[in-house]
Amino acid sequence: MPDLTYPGQVCGMTAQHAQRPGKLVVRNVAASLGHGTRKEYKHDDLGLLVDLGGLAAAANPLNVPLSGPAANALTRGYHLYSMSGNRMRVLADRAMNATTPAEPTSLAVISAESVPLNVEKPRA
DSSP states (O other), X not given: OEETTSTTXXXXXXXXXXXXXXXXXXXXXXXXXXXXXXXXXXXXXXXXXEEOXXXXXXXXXXXXXXXXXXXXXXXXXXXXXXXXXXXXXXXXXXHHHHHSOOOXXXXXXXXXXXXXXXXXXXXX
């Protein structure tokens, strides 16, 4: 989608670029039906939040660069806040994952050396 704030540039592929224009589309459709006024979308970048798994994360909210546990707490908190439902289930799952040992079937338990590289396919 073109970034009207910076002519000739495009907006990054993040949730904020999907969510905000989507809300504006609804508003503009209502305006075309005589309810309100039509507006153009101008992007105002609020930064980024990336959960990299475990305690690793990268964040740049409002041009404040963060990494590690602080970025992870902010990222997970914002994503929990942004959810439309099941917040308590997600919060409970996160609490359980933080306080109990990893599942034995977790990929983090499987070492790279234990995975065979050359597996022959059975003949039919």
